[in-house]
Amino acid sequence: MTADATTPARAASPLLGLLPPTRPTHVLDVGANPVDGDPPYRAMLEAGLCRVTGFEPQPEALAELLARKGPYETYLPDALGDGAAHTLFIAAASGMTSLFRPDPRRLGLFNGFEEWGRVVAEVPVVTRRLDDVDGVEPFDLLKIDVQGAELMVFQGGRRKLAEAVAVHTEVSFVPLxxxxxVFGDVDRELRGQGFVPHAFAAVKRWPIAPVVFGGDFRLARHxxxxxxVVYVRDFGRPExxxxxxxxxxxxxxxxxxxxxxxxYHCLRQLTARGVARPGAANAYLAALG
Structure with a gap:
């Protein structure tokens, strides 16, 4: 796949003229269940600038992904993890299905979660380590949301993650x-693999039960x-x-x-290496206005 010069993204992007991609960016989406709406890379995908390999073990969610996928998307039914046999706990709310058993005591602390996390079925599943999945080519961005099993995937994918430059992961501050x-465990592992935190793409706060603010049981305070959280390859060590x-x-x-x-930082490094033309970084900023 190549990004056509007439795509809207190429026409609108000041970066592509300065840094033409040699290949499409490859996104690996683990836990691709579309329950939370469009993924962060959606615009890049629609512009033909990336391709996606997704994993989703829940049959209904996988069927939805396959039904609406575009030409640059591939979805597989594997459950990624540590390579061992586990139980997949199917929750009343699809987005809470996990390889970890929902904790009723913790769920009861937050409005709505006691019902959403109610286990409706238990399915035996054999997970696969990311490093053992031969069909996965080198990827650049790992987007992952697997309800607590993120650390398991990171630890089982250290070899393939060495090629990646960004990880977009869900982290938990209060285990459900x-x-x-939790967050500290994930942060320690990703830092150990050469990534540093870059951005909070979204932060979810939730009211502690049974308090309801303004008549909305989802409306939180603190x-x-x-x-x-978005982690990126440590740009302080460009070498x-x-x-x-x-x-x-x-x-x-x-x-x-x-x-x-x-x-801009990456463009400056590439200019110093002779990959990007002189002045590319400043031209990029100037084009942004």
Whole structure:
């Protein structure tokens, strides 16, 4: 797949003229269930600038993804994890299905979650380590939301993650599942693999039951529950990144996360290496207005 020069994204993007992609950006979407709406890379996908390989073990969610997928999307039924046999706990709310058993005591602390996390079925499943999935080609962005099993996937994918430049992951501050790793566990693992936090893409706060503010049981004050955190390859150590990694980090920074400063930094590094033309970084900023 190539990004056609007439696509709206190419016409509108000041970066593509300065840093033409040598190949489409590859996104790996683990837990691709569309329950939360459009993924963060949607605009890039629609412009033909990336391709997606998704994993979704829930049959109904997988069927929906397959029914509406475009030409640059592939979806597989595998449950990624540590390669061991587990139980998949099917929850009343599809988005809460997990390899970890929902914890009723914790769920009861937050409005609505006691019902959403109610287990309606238990299905035996054999997980696969990401590093053991031969059909997955090198990817640039890992987007993952697997209700507590993120750490399991990261640990089972260290070899393939070494090629990636960004990870968009859900993290939990208050565990809703038994034995669920929390933010500190995930942060330690990703830092150990050479990533640093870049942005909070979303922060979910939730009211502590039974308090309801303004008649809306979802309206929160301060209690943190979960967040989507974007990690990027440590840009403070550019010497540890290839030209391709710097280029794809710049493209993701601009097209997915509106991170102008990170894209500029990558362009400067590429200019110093003779990959981008002199003045490319300043031309990029000037074109943004």
């Amino acid at each position: 599942y038994e034995g669920q790793p 209690q943190l529950l979960e967040a989507d 540890e990144m290839t030209d391709g990694q710097l280029s794809r980090l710049a493209l993701l920074a601009h097209h997915v996360y509106d991170s102008t400063d990170l894209a």
